[in-house]
Amino acid sequence: MSDTKRPLPQPGILDIAPYVPGKSAAPGKSAIKLSSNESPLGASPQAVAAFSTVAQTLEIYPEGSSRLLREALGEVHGLDPERIVCGNGSDDLLHLLAQCYLGQGDEAVMNRYGFSVYPIVTRAAGATIVMVDEADFTADVDALLAAVTPATKIVWLANPNNPTGTYLPDAQVRRLHAGLRPDILLVVDSAYAEYVTADDYATGDALVTEADNVVMVRTFSKMGLAAARIGWLYGPDHVVDALNRIRGPFNVNLPAQLAGAAAARDTEFTARLRQHNAQWRDWLSAELSSNALRVVPSQANFVMVLFPDAAMAARAFSTLMDQGFIVREIGQSYGIPTGLRISIGSEVAMRGVAEILKSVAASQ
Numbered sequence: 001m002s003d004t005k006r007p008l009p010q011p012g013i014l015d016i017a018p019y020v021p022g023k024s025a026a027p028g029k030s031a032i033k034l035s036s037n038e039s040p041l042g043a044s045p046q047a048v049a050a051f052s053t054v055a056q057t058l059e060i061y062p063e064g065s066s067r068l069l070r071e072a073l074g075e076v077h078g079l080d081p082e083r084i085v086c087g088n089g090s091d092d093l094l095h096l097l098a099q100c101y102l103g104q105g106d107e108a109v110m111n112r113y114g115f116s117v118y119p120i121v122t123r124a125a126g127a128t129i130v131m132v133d134e135a136d137f138t139a140d141v142d143a144l145l146a147a148v149t150p151a152t153k154i155v156w157l158a159n160p161n162n163p164t165g166t167y168l169p170d171a172q173v174r175r176l177h178a179g180l181r182p183d184i185l186l187v188v189d190s191a192y193a194e195y196v197t198a199d200d201y202a203t204g205d206a207l208v209t210e211a212d213n214v215v216m217v218r219t220f221s222k223m224g225l226a227a228a229r230i231g232w233l234y235g236p237d238h239v240v241d242a243l244n245r246i247r248g249p250f251n252v253n254l255p256a257q258l259a260g261a262a263a264a265r266d267t268e269f270t271a272r273l274r275q276h277n278a279q280w281r282d283w284l285s286a287e288l289s290s291n292a293l294r295v296v297p298s299q300a301n302f303v304m305v306l307f308p309d310a311a312m313a314a315r316a317f318s319t320l321m322d323q324g325f326i327v328r329e330i331g332q333s334y335g336i337p338t339g340l341r342i343s344i345g346s347e348v349a350m351r352g353v354a355e356i357l358k359s360v361a362a363s364q
């Protein structure tokens with residue numbers, strides 16, 4: 001019998017460093033937010049319209065399995081709706097995966113500069129996170145495989161990765177999968193799939209169909225619906241079955257289900273977002289690359305800019321902030337103190353950021 005005087009969280013919980021979200025404008029101040037990889041073109045107008053249709057019937061529970069959203073996703077992506085699970089954002093699904101497949105004594109493998117939610121969900125499940133060094137900010141398949149032990153149960157891979165923006169070609173993801181034991185779950189988090197332009201990339205759905213130990217996780221947050229909180233996952237039947245046993249019975253609210261279904265079907269809007277992003281991602285990357293600054297090649301809707309030292313990154317951050325541009329510091333949360341992560345925004349935002357960063361670099 002324990003003699004502690006108050007309730008204690010499970011082991012591991014108090015080792016978790018809380019998630020650090022991107023900064024927002026100070027109250028009463030206007031600023032352009034480029035710190036959370038949100039859409040600069042708003043949401044699909046059809047999604048906005050769909051969201052509003054249920055304002056008069058909020059007393060009714062939604063259909064719990066998000067069927068209408070799964071059917072829309074199945075139709076648009078050519079996937080079996082029975083193998084899709086929706087979540088309250090993809091963070092919800094990452095937590096559920098960890099809860100299902102990790103426990104005390106287990107290990108989960110991830111990249112050192114991988115998405116910062118993976119250590120949180122891993123430790124929340126009582127398991128240990130194993131960080132693997134990258135090769136120049138890109139996932140290193142051999143190093144990931146070398147980190148696998150008999151205790152490994154999950155490999156977390158964001159592709160493209162946040163906050164680096166780098167990606168693994170399909171062949172490399174397949175090589176990673178081929179090197180894993182069949183009892184290890186490979187989680188391919190394709191949060192930025194809509195923005196990838198590289199033609200050797202794959203979202204991961206084909207691998208899910210072929211294998212029994214791969215899931216693909218997706219989100220609507222980066223394509224205009226971050227506030228609605230909608231994520232989804234495509235996986236093998238047995239994983240879907242396990243997740244459906246523990247997810248909240250109504251984990252995606254009705255306005256979100258409707259908005260997500262409309263957004264999925266509005267492929268024209270998605271194409272517009274993608275085109276805008278590709279244009280200004282290329283432009284900003286070219287504009288900033290110089291002797292002083294390095295822009296890591298990105299396939300996402302942000303770029304990671306590296307400065308010669310942490311002091312200059314901090315100066316760039318505060319200069320941008322003073323002039324109304326909020327970007328993301330990645331020292332504390334990601335261990336890259338010389339870097340800043342900048343979301344691709346409007347043309348005005350990109351021109352403003354480029355001008356300021358060039359003058360910071362020049363005044364070095």
Ligand SMILES: *Cc1c(COP(=O)(O)O)cnc(C)c1O
Pocket residue numbers: 088089090091092115158161162189191218219220221222226229230231
């Ligand atoms: C933004 C992001 C997510 C998730 O977001 P939700 O808003 O919870 O859907 C998941 N994975 C990565 C890598 C991300 O960058």
